[in-house]
Amino acid sequence: MSTELIAHPLLGVALDLHPQVALRPEPFGALAYHYGNRRLVFLKHPDMVTVARALGQHPTFAGALRASHIDEARWPSFAIAFASLQASDVVVVRVSPEAGDA
């Protein structure tokens, strides 16, 4: 991956879906509900759902994007979208990074 893209701070970070978050598929993407803070968040594209579900199996957010076949040109917009998911605690930075695939 290019150094330019890794420059977005989130791309090199290991992320997980918060353990108290449930995803419910919907035609537009999915609803994410956080049982802890009771917030309901919309994942507004099916690709976001694929990536969100893949997070836990990869050592970095970028790894999850690549494994989900997201075109690199779209990574910056995914980084912004997932930063907002992080702000509402739907995704969290993995505490002890586990080895996944590259």
Next chain:
Amino acid sequence: MSAESLVAQLKTGLDAPICLTWELTYACNLQCVHCLSSSGQRDERELSTDEAKRVLDQLRDLQVFYINIGGGEPMVRRDFFELVEYSVASGIGVKFSTNGAFIDAEKARRLAAMDYLDIQISLDGVDAATNDAVRGAGSYDMAIRAMDNLAAANFGPFKISVVVTRHNVGQLDGFKALADRYGAQLRITRLRPSGRGVDSWDDLHPTNAQQREIYDWLMAHGEHVLTGDSFFHLNALGPSLPGLNMCGAGRVVCLIDPIGDVYACPFVIHDEFRAGNVRDPGGFAKVWKQSDLFASLREPQSAGACASCGAFDACQGGCMAAKFFTGLPLDGPDPECVTGHGETQLATLAATPVAVSLKPRPAMDHTKPPRTPALA
């Protein structure tokens, strides 16, 4: 996807409701003059414990994340805790609305020990005089005692739920201060002319000038106050309030009433908005997915008389229930339309004698019969 296109998607309906209200019983120890379900007496057709659990099984399968339990007073039901525990164990969080009468110290501790449980204490005045005029004698003290018990049991941030009326608009800061004092969250919602509200709405609903006050107050405090997105008709006054600017009835919202009837929203308990019953073959899931009524509510709605108004995009024509129970056409202005179009229409209706009898009445009335005055 932009916010508008998300709303466009939501208007065509979801695979399961986001916000499902379930009134567990029509029985209530109070008899509030604006009760949206005209509650008071239990209905003998109410769902049994087993039937209620089968509904919860379906909601679990539909991945309904949480339900809003109300009534009547839900804690009147003897299986209240059994159903709440069953729901939470099924992964369905519970928010329940209560007048607090049954939250003594012991119940408060039991509630505090449960996960995924939120409580809304109903309160319609920051003082007993304002509150009790609407909710009945002693109801203010009842609510305060429940809040004290919850605080003593370290329940955490419960909610104080206020229906905004002509008589408490001026107390919004007071409600916020009260909530802050308890570490609670304030929730304010719009008064609808539903249930017994059909008869009290004229006296209770905020004036047009007060609607501006509510809007300004929400613009200043909306980030920290819950509204159930119920004030979207005020968006015609300026920039949109936080939340989804749309009517969710039958699209993302619905009501299951105590006898299992499914309505498009909690404020339209009337045959015209009944989609089916959870006892029908296929249960709730089939009603949600296949009822003709819900299918029609998920179609694009006509702006009707509002089509030529520049504010329509902002206010969406307002609330279906408010129009219906004041006798206004559903494709016209809300009775509390901030530009005054609704008031004009209501005045025309009032001047037409025959229209009075055409005003719809709620489907059922569970109001308790008046007591014979005790002899001195």
